[in-house]
Amino acid sequence: MAQGEKVIVCDKLTKRFGDFIATNEITFEVNKGEIFGFLGANGAGKTTAMRMLCGLSTPSSGKASIAGFDVYTQTEQIKRNIGYMSQKFSLYENLTVKENIEFFGGIYGLTDQQIETKTEELLNRLGLKSEAKKLVGSLPLGWKQKLSFSVAILHEPKIVFLDEPTGGVDPVTRRQFWDLIYEAAERGITIFVTTHYMDEAEYCNRISIMVDGRIEVLDSPTNLKRSFGVSSMDEVFYQLARSAKRGD
Amino acid sequence: MEAVVVQNMTKTYGKEKTLAVDNISFSVAKGELFGLIGPDGAGKTSIFRILTTLLLADSGTASVDGFDVVKDFKSIRNTVGYMPVKFSLYQDLTIEENLSFFATVFGTTIEANYDLIKDIYVQIEPFKKRRAGKLSGGMKQKLALCCALIHKPTTLFLDEPTTGVDPVSRKEFWEMLRRLKEQNITIIVSTPYMDEASLCDRIALMQGGKILSIDTPDDIVKAYREKLYAIKANEMYPLLKVLENYPGTLNSYAFGEYAHATFKDQMKNMEEFERFLAEKQLTGVEIKSIEATIEDSFIKLLH
Ligand SMILES: Nc1ncnc2c1ncn2[C@@H]1O[C@H](COP(=O)(O)OP(=O)(O)OP(=O)(O)O)[C@@H](O)[C@H]1O
Numbered sequence: 001m002a003q004g005e006k007v008i009v010c011d012k013l014t015k016r017f018g019d020f021i022a023t024n025e026i027t028f029e030v031n032k033g034e035i036f037g038f039l040g041a042n043g044a045g046k047t048t049a050m051r052m053l054c055g056l057s058t059p060s061s062g063k064a065s066i067a068g069f070d071v072y073t074q075t076e077q078i079k080r081n082i083g084y085m086s087q088k089f090s091l092y093e094n095l096t097v098k099e100n101i102e103f104f105g106g107i108y109g110l111t112d113q114q115i116e117t118k119t120e121e122l123l124n125r126l127g128l129k130s131e132a133k134k135l136v137g138s139l140p141l142g143w144k145q146k147l148s149f150s151v152a153i154l155h156e157p158k159i160v161f162l163d164e165p166t167g168g169v170d171p172v173t174r175r176q177f178w179d180l181i182y183e184a185a186e187r188g189i190t191i192f193v194t195t196h197y198m199d200e201a202e203y204c205n206r207i208s209i210m211v212d213g214r215i216e217v218l219d220s221p222t223n224l225k226r227s228f229g230v231s232s233m234d235e236v237f238y239q240l241a242r243s244a245k246r247g248d
Numbered sequence: 249m250e251a252v253v254v255q256n257m258t259k260t261y262g263k264e265k266t267l268a269v270d271n272i273s274f275s276v277a278k279g280e281l282f283g284l285i286g287p288d289g290a291g292k293t294s295i296f297r298i299l300t301t302l303l304l305a306d307s308g309t310a311s312v313d314g315f316d317v318v319k320d321f322k323s324i325r326n327t328v329g330y331m332p333v334k335f336s337l338y339q340d341l342t343i344e345e346n347l348s349f350f351a352t353v354f355g356t357t358i359e360a361n362y363d364l365i366k367d368i369y370v371q372i373e374p375f376k377k378r379r380a381g382k383l384s385g386g387m388k389q390k391l392a393l394c395c396a397l398i399h400k401p402t403t404l405f406l407d408e409p410t411t412g413v414d415p416v417s418r419k420e421f422w423e424m425l426r427r428l429k430e431q432n433i434t435i436i437v438s439t440p441y442m443d444e445a446s447l448c449d450r451i452a453l454m455q456g457g458k459i460l461s462i463d464t465p466d467d468i469v470k471a472y473r474e475k476l477y478a479i480k481a482n483e484m485y486p487l488l489k490v491l492e493n494y495p496g497t498l499n500s501y502a503f504g505e506y507a508h509a510t511f512k513d514q515m516k517n518m519e520e521f522e523r524f525l526a527e528k529q530l531t532g533v534e535i536k537s538i539e540a541t542i543e544d545s546f547i548k549l550l551h
């Protein structure tokens with residue numbers, strides 16, 4: 001990975017809910033074009049952190065800039081320069097596939113002409129041409145997820161944030177989803193992704209693992225396995241998660 | 249004794265009569281841990297909903313613990329536990345309030361059946377005064393599971409219970425299922441995690457509303473006849489593309505650190521393949537022959 005432009009710079013970013021610290025002074029950087037895996041046990045603080053990075057929630061303290069924009073003062077610019085797929089489903093179930101694409105294209109400020117081309121392109125790429133007039137709510141989960149990813153990058157954002165995009169998706173569709181991720185990364189879109197699938201951790205250039213609100217380790221999967229002296233990411237995760245105190 | 253018996257069950261939806269469940273028959277023994285495995289849209293959720301009496305089949309019969317899903321729906325509702333994909337928790341009730349609500353509905357208490365849920369509940373208990381709406385995704389999932397279990401059901405239906413649950417908790421969760429099984433509770437579970445599928449006593453592989461095969465995980469893996477290779481290189485995406493373009497490739501796909509692939513002619517010409525890889529400027533290449541897993545069997549079936 002070229003040590004080029006940093007598109008996420010995060011310094012002691014913290015979120016408190018009352019006296020509970022959900023995300024605790026996390027510090028890290030992500031390079032342009034990188035596939036960055038953001039891992040951690042349930043409740044570790046991943047979604048909370050991601051929402052701050054997307055300009056959707058104001059940090060309690062610390063600093064972060066996303067594509068050069070400040071998470072406190074420039075949230076509108078951030079939203080225009082990123083894509084976000086939330087842990088809950090993010091498309092309209094009662095609109096058709098085509099209507100969803102058009103709707104979000106409009107939100108992202110694409111022209112009618114651009115929307116038309118993009119829609120065509122996307123339906124072809126996803127093999128959804130014959131489904132274009134179906135309600136999104138009637139599609140199988142994996143298709144919905146591939147569609148919402150494609151919609152999240154409709155405006156060619158600098159970074160796309162994906163919160164457990166493949167949760168509940170079957171093994172074959174999960175791999176198709178990762179093909180889409182790879183393709184986007186090749187075009188220079190930075191990928192910031194959470195997952196509980198340890199095989200997917202292997203597909204990332206670097207990953208961080210959060211424990212109780214903090215980033216405990218950050219490195220490439222190969223280096224992490226080496227430094228823990230284990231052969232799989234599963235084992236790295238077990239060792240770290242066992243050290244968790246929150247809840248004991 | 250058979251706890252669940254399904255005979256020639258068919259279910260279609262809507263005016264177009266979209267076929268969701270296509271003339272399916274199977275049975276599950278009392279105390280068995282039975283997995284329904286298949287891609288999205290295979291018909292698993294429809295089967296769960298029919299067996300828990302929330303949906304009527306178009307044709308066929310089904311019974312749970314000897315009760316007919318149509319005639320005896322009330323008895324079934326009182327005895328089974330069901331955790332749907334999207335479990336409805338009361339978002340403005342706390343963890344504790346949600347759990348006691350579900351206990352009360354079934355005329356029991358948290359204390360009475362605490363041992364059943366303990367392993368999972370202790371993980372969220374420190375937050376028991378927190379409203380469900382403010383829990384993380386995985387924490388909600390754990391609470392939902394406790395709610396489905398709190399009345400000590402005789403048969404437990406779990407539709408993708410570990411989606412969103414982290415790897416360590418998933419392991420604990422499956423240890424818990426093993427213990428429920430020892431108490432003779434029948435469990436039918438669906439999961440997108442193939443490592444979990446291999447922990448079931450038997451699994452039904454489903455696609456397009458049909459059951460393709462029912463067998464023990466061991467026998468499903470044994471039925472995988474092709475020679476399977478694991479291939480590694482420093483760059484995964486280029487490797488996947490190279491494998492896809494190699495003329496001798498039958499099927500290839502990412503599998504964590506490695507890519508897995510099968511080849512025509514069972515790969516008699518290994519040197520030619522190695523030369524092909526070398527030409528493509530892949531670094532750190534490693535090739536080894538491996539045993540298939542359930543995940544490989546699944547992928548092959550759908551290929
Ligand atoms: N609005 C809120 N008020 C109070 N606590 C909250 C709120 N939002 C999140 N939390 C708590 O912060 C912690 C971190 O939650 P978060 O959703 O960030 O976890 P996560 O790492 O995304 O977990 P998962 O893998 O389960 O999705 C949890 O204990 C959660 O209950």
Ligand SMILES: [Mg+2]
Nearest residue numbers: 046047087385
């Ligand atoms: Mg989360």
